[in-house]
Structures are given as structure tokens and as C-alpha cells.
Amino acid sequence: xxxxxxxxxxxxxxxxxxxxxxxxxxxxxxxxxxxxxxxxxxxxxxxxxxxxxxxxxxxxxxxxxxxxxxxxxxxxxxxxxxxxxxxxxxxxxxxxxxxxxxxxxxxxxxxxxxxxxxxxxxxxxxxxxxxxxxxxxxxxxxxxxxxxxxxxxxxxxxxxxxxxxxxxxxxxxxxxxxxxxxxxxxxxxxxxxxxxxxxxxxxxxxxxxxxxxx
Amino acid sequence: xxxxxxxxxxxxxxxxxxxxxxxxxxxxxxxxxxxxxxxxxxxxxxxxxxxxxxxxxxxxxxxxxxxxxxxxxxxxxxxxxxxxxxxxxxxxxxxxxxxxxxxxxxxxxxxxxxxxxxxxxxxxxxxxxxxxxxxxxxxxxxxxxxxxxxxxxxxxxxxxxxxxxxxxxxxxxxxxxxxxxxxxxxxxxxxxxxxxxxxxxxxxxxxxxxxxxxxxxxxxxxxxxxxxxxxxxxxxxxxxxxxxxxxxxxxxxxxxxxxxxxxxxxxxxxxxxxxxxxxxxxxxxxxxxxxxxxxxxxxxxxxxxxxxxxxxxxxxxxxxxxxxxxxxxx
Ligand SMILES: Cc1cc2nc3c(=O)[nH]c(=O)nc-3n(C[C@H](O)[C@H](O)[C@H](O)COP(=O)(O)OP(=O)(O)OC[C@H]3O[C@@H](n4cnc5c(N)ncnc54)[C@H](O)[C@@H]3O)c2cc1C
Ligand code: SF4
Ligand code: FES
Ligand code: FES
Numbered sequence: 120x121x122x123x124x125x126x127x128x129x130x131x132x133x134x135x136x137x138x139x140x141x142x143x144x145x146x147x148x149x150x151x152x153x154x155x156x157x158x159x160x161x162x163x164x165x166x167x168x169x170x171x172x173x174x175x176x177x178x179x180x181x182x183x184x185x186x187x188x189x190x191x192x193x194x195x196x197x198x199x200x201x202x203x204x205x206x207x208x209x210x211x212x213x214x215x216x217x218x219x220x221x222x223x224x225x226x227x228x229x230x231x232x233x234x235x236x237x238x239x240x241x242x243x244x245x246x247x248x249x250x251x252x253x254x255x256x257x258x259x260x261x262x263x264x265x266x267x268x269x270x271x272x273x274x275x276x277x278x279x280x281x282x283x284x285x286x287x288x289x290x291x292x293x294x295x296x297x298x299x300x301x302x303x304x305x306x307x308x309x310x311x312x313x314x315x316x317x318x319x320x321x322x323x324x325x326x327x328x329x330x331x332x333x
Numbered sequence: 334x335x336x337x338x339x340x341x342x343x344x345x346x347x348x349x350x351x352x353x354x355x356x357x358x359x360x361x362x363x364x365x366x367x368x369x370x371x372x373x374x375x376x377x378x379x380x381x382x383x384x385x386x387x388x389x390x391x392x393x394x395x396x397x398x399x400x401x402x403x404x405x406x407x408x409x410x411x412x413x414x415x416x417x418x419x420x421x422x423x424x425x426x427x428x429x430x431x432x433x434x435x436x437x438x439x440x441x442x443x444x445x446x447x448x449x450x451x452x453x454x455x456x457x458x459x460x461x462x463x464x465x466x467x468x469x470x471x472x473x474x475x476x477x478x479x480x481x482x483x484x485x486x487x488x489x490x491x492x493x494x495x496x497x498x499x500x501x502x503x504x505x506x507x508x509x510x511x512x513x514x515x516x517x518x519x520x521x522x523x524x525x526x527x528x529x530x531x532x533x534x535x536x537x538x539x540x541x542x543x544x545x546x547x548x549x550x551x552x553x554x555x556x557x558x559x560x561x562x563x564x565x566x567x568x569x570x571x572x573x574x575x576x577x578x579x580x581x582x583x584x585x586x587x588x589x590x591x592x593x594x595x596x597x598x599x600x601x602x603x604x605x606x607x608x609x610x611x612x613x614x615x616x617x618x619x620x621x622x623x624x625x626x627x628x629x630x631x632x633x634x635x636x637x638x639x640x641x642x643x644x645x646x647x648x649x650x651x652x653x654x655x656x657x658x659x660x661x662x663x
Contacts, residue, residue: 150338150339151336151337151338153339169336170336170337170338170339170381171334171336171337171371173368192372193369193372194365194369194435194436197433197435200435206409206438207434207435207438208435208436208438208439209365209435209436209439212364212365212368212369212436212439213364213368213439214339214361214364214368214381216339217339217341217361217364217383217385219341261434261435264434264435264438265434268409268413268434271413272413273409273412273413274412274413274418274425274429275429275434276426276429276430276569278429280418280422280425280426284413284415284418284419285415296569297568297569298434299434300433300434300568300569300570301432301433301434301435301436301570302433
């Protein structure tokens with residue numbers, strides 16, 4: 120998006136003249152900013168956001184969380200993937216104002232507070248699953264979302280339709296490739312990304328390496 | 334991007350009122366198409382009426398056994414729903430063949446139906462486009478149109494509708510529920526999208542300010558074998574070049590019930606009525622399927638660079654019908 124976005128205020132507490140998003144009807148011209156509360160990596164932030172601002176820009180520019188990357192800005196590359204209320208989404212296409220009250224997890228918060236890396240971060244390092252690293256935060260957040268989806272029994276395009284509904288879907292290579300197809304890697308690190316996700320998915324299931332893998 | 338107001342609606346009535354109050358209003362679902370088009374300058378709303386948190390987020394079985402899908406059910410949840418997977422597999426498969434895991438988590442049923450064409454001229458303000466700006470001409474007609482329509486196009490517009498989900502809904506005889514000034518109404522999914530004719534700026538029969546509240550999947554196609562197959566330029570995360578949704582019930586070697594719709598071929602999901610007519614009552618054999626599909630595709634008028642779509646669509650349809658017949662017989 121253009122530089123016309125920079126007038127948007129951030130960091131201010133709620134109140135401050137922000138238009139309340141509720142209450143329709145003819146009246147004065149609509150406000151262009153609203154007080155919006157986002158819980159990001161466990162911490163609440165109330166911002167007066169310009170309605171035009173997407174989550175990705177708020178994270179990077181207002182909250183200084185530059186782990187999420189802007190690749191295409193149009194939902195086509197996955198570099199901006201974060202978890203919204205636990206579900207992976209493209210933060211470049213989410214208007215921040217529409218997320219009021221949501222819980223956002225970015226690559227910075229994926230592992231929680233401690234020193235330990237998230238199993239996916241560890242696996243990406245161990246497998247050397249990146250080259251330039253630009254796509255990596257999005258790949259990892261997307262893989263985290265994909266693992267929860269598979270555990271919850273969500274099928275994918277390559278899942279055998281005969282698999283009974285509601286059962287966890289084992290993440291083999293074909294499943295991982297399909298489920299991560301929304302994340303492009305210009306460096307072509309795909310084979311190692313798949314291996315890293317296999318490692319992490321396997322460990323996640325039961326602390327064993329080959330837990331969910333077939 | 335131009336500044337705009339934002340209203341979060343908490344009820345269907347409130348949403349419709351908020352929309353009516355401002356001429357330049359747009360409903361906001363998951364935003365995966367609308368926000369994209371706002372960034373491109375194709376959409377320039379004065380106010381967004383956010384309907385994504387309306388209490389329309391459930392899939393429920395109605396007393397008559399049909400399934401009602403709320404307009405704000407996310408594409409990923411709809412695809413994963415046990416009753417959808419079991420009774421309307423073509424719908425689940427169509428959803429999973431579209432977009433990416435991230436996009437499907439955000440995209441809503443209502444927004445998916447109303448997503449705009451991916452024609453590159455439509456998305457580029459520097460190019461002529463009758464759909465975006467009536468009367469400016471069609472850049473694609475003599476330009477890049479490999480992805481465009483082979484059926485039902487007009488001199489005004491040759492765009493295709495990009496939704497995979499809508500193709501399955503058309504084949505499954507689903508109905509779209511709408512709410513507007515005059516209360517609620519229902520439109521068959523196969524008649525919800527329009528052919529371009531002289532008004533390519535209108536994608537559907539929806540009236541200004543009308544809200545999609547849900548989609549109903551009828552009992553008549555529930556539990557009948559169905560499937561969706563899509564051909565695209567890469568194995569995943571690409572729009573359809575051509576696709577097919579089919580519903581087929583075979584009894585004693587003969588076709589007892591058939592629903593067939595094509596995607597990627599026209600300005601709307603192309604319900605293949607002629608093929609269905611040829612199928613029903615006939616033998617469930619590959620030869621009969623070929624003849625029926627040919628009867629439908631005889632109406633195709635390919636453009637300079639997209640004649641490949643006709644044999645592609647034919648092969649997809651015959652393959653899906655043959656597989657359904659085999660599965661039904663087994
Ligand atoms: C990179 C990329 C790849 C994609 N690939 C595919 C693909 O392969 N197959 C496919 O089918 N789709 C694909 N899509 C499109 C995607 O499916 C749509 O963007 C999505 O379904 C739109 O849903 P939404 O809720 O986000 O709609 P929004 O963007 O919120 O809205 C879309 C339109 O619907 C209107 N609207 C929303 N809800 C309602 C309602 N309840 N009543 C009335 N009007 C409403 C809005 O005003 C807007 O005009 C892709 C998108 C992207 C960005
Ligand atoms: S095909 Fe339709 S959408 Fe594309 S440029 Fe022509 S008029 Fe516009
Ligand atoms: S930056 Fe969001 S998908 Fe590319
Ligand atoms: S590591 Fe460079 S883009 Fe993926």
C-alpha cells in the first residue's frame with residue numbers, strides 16, 4: 120500500500136476520538152479510525168487504527184514486530200502468515216479494525232516466553248530449511264496452523280476422501296506439500312521445508328519422532 | 334487507498350440498515366477479495382459494513398434433512414464439516430481445491446460466492462474493462478485471454494467466474510438465501526451468477542444492498558455420489574483453467590440422476606443441462622458420458638488462445654462421471 124497510510128495513529132489508548140465501530144445509520148460522516156484492541160503474542164495493545172491499515176502493517180510498523188514479512192501484499196505468497204485466534208491467515212489481507220478483540224500470534228511469539236524454540240523453529244534450523252530466510256516466518260506460522268488443522272481432522276485436497284471425518288489426518292510428505300502450498304519460497308527450499316515439518320509434526324504427536332507420520 | 338468508515342454489524346437487519354444508509358457501502362466478509370481489490374483501487378468503498386461476525390457461522394441440518402450453511406462459515410470449516418464431507422463430497426472437494434489453507438480460514442461462504450473475476454485487465458486500472466468501467470471496452474478480447482471463457486461470453490466481456498465452491502453448489506442444486514429491503518428470498522445457486530450480456534458489471538442477480546445470509550443444500554443431492562475435479566497450471570494454489578462438479582446416481586447400469594457443472598469456462602458456473610438430459614435414463618458407460626458431454630460442449634465458442642479448454646473440460650467431465658459410476662456400482 121502507499122505512503123498515504125502513514126497518518127494512522129498508533130500506540131494511543133482507546134477513547135481519543137476514535138469512531139466507535141458500532142451504531143450504523145445516517146448521521147455525521149463516518150470516522151476513518153477506530154480504537155482497536157489486539158492481543159499480540161499474549162500482550163494487549165489498544166491502537167487507534169486507520170481503517171485502511173492491514174494487520175501486517177500494524178505488526179511491522181506500529182508494534183515493531185518485523186518477523187512477519189511482506190512479499191506480495193495480495194494473499195499470493197504467504198510470507199505474512201500469522202495465527203489469528205489460533206488459525207493461520209494472511210495478515211496482508213486482514214483489516215486490523217476487523218480483528219478487534221482477537222488473539223494474534225506471530226513468529227516472535229510462537230515459542231511462548233521461554234528460551235526454548237518452538238519445535239518447528241528447531242526443525243527448520245536442524246534441517247537447514249531456508250536460504251535467504253524471507254519466507255521462513257510465514258512458512259513456520261503456516262506449518263503450525265496446518266498441524267493444528269490436521270490434528271483437528273481437517274482434510275486437504277490430497278486427503279483420501281474415504282478417511283473418516285473427525286480423525287486426525289497423518290501428515291505425510293504429500294499432505295505437507297499440499298497444506299503448505301500457500302507459502303512460496305523464491306529460494307526453492309521446499310524439500311527441506313517438507314522434511315522440517317515432518318520432523319516437527321512427528322514430535323508434536325507424542326514426543327516421538329515418527330508419531331503422526333505414515 | 335481512499336479513507337472509509339467501518340461498521341461492525343451484529344444482526345442481519347442492522348447490517349442491511351447500515352448498508353442502505355450510505356450509497357458507497359460494501360459488506361466485508363473475510364476480506365480476501367475485497368481488501369485485495371481496495372488495494373488495487375478497483376473497489377473504493379465509503380464505508381465497510383463488517384458482516385463477518387454475524388451469527389451466521391453454523392452448518393445445521395434442517396428438519397427435512399437439508400443442510401443450511403450460514404454465510405459467515407469459513408471455507409475451511411465448511412470443507413471439513415462431517416455432514417458436508419459425507420453427503421456432499423463435491424462441495425468439500427471444491428473448497429479444498431481452491432486458494433490456500435490461510436485464505437480458506439479467512440474466506441466466508443458469502444464472500445466466496447461474490448468474489449470478482451481474476452481477469453488481469455479488470456484488476457488493472459490503466460486498462461480498459463467493461464466490467465470495471467462500463468463502456469471502456471474489453472482489454473482481454475484481443476489481448477491475453479488464455480484463462481477466459483469459451484461458453485456464454487459476450488462482445489462486452491469474456492471473463493470467467495473464479496469460484497470453485499460455486500461450481501459444486503450449482504451441480505448440487507443448492508439455493509442461495511438473500512436478505513434485503515423486501516425481506517428474504519432464495520435463488521437457485523445455478524442461477525445466482527449471470528452471463529455478461531450487455532451488463533458485465535453485474536456478476537450476479539443480487540440486488541443492491543442485499544445480504545447473503547446462507548446457502549441451502551437440498552436432500553435430493555445429499556448422499557448421492559458426487560465429486561469435483563479441477564485442472565490448473567500448478568498442482569495447488571492456482572485458479573481453475575477448467576473444472577467440473579458432478580452428481581451421479583446409477584441404478585441397474587442406467588443413470589437415474591445427474592447433475593453436472595463446469596467451472597473456468599464461463600462468466601458463471603456452467604450448469605450443463607443439455608448433458609444432464611442426455612445422461613438421465615441412458616447407460617452409465619464412458620461412451621454415453623462422452624456423447625452427453627459433447628452435446629453440451631458443442632455450444633463452446635473458443636477465443637483465439639483458449640481452444641484447449643474444450644477438450645480439457647471434456648476429459649475432466651468424462652473422467653469424473655466414469656469414476657462416480659464405478660464407485661456407485663461397487
Ligand atoms: C492468491 C489467491 C488465490 C485464490 N485462489 C482461489 C481458487 O483457487 N479458487 C477459488 O474459488 N477462490 C480462490 N481465491 C479467492 C477466495 O476464495 C476468495 O477471495 C474468498 O472466497 C472471498 O471470501 P471473503 O469472505 O474473503 O470475501 P470478501 O473479500 O470479504 O468479499 C468478497 C465480496 O463479497 C461481498 N460480501 C461478502 N460477504 C457478503 C455477504 N454475506 N452478503 C453480501 N455480500 C457479501 C463483499 O462486499 C465483496 O464484494 C483466491 C484468492 C487469492 C487471494
Ligand atoms: S473480459 Fe470482462 S473483466 Fe476482463 S477486460 Fe474484458 S470486460 Fe473486463
Ligand atoms: S504478503 Fe501476504 S500473502 Fe504475500
Ligand atoms: S528461503 Fe528464501 S524465499 Fe524461502
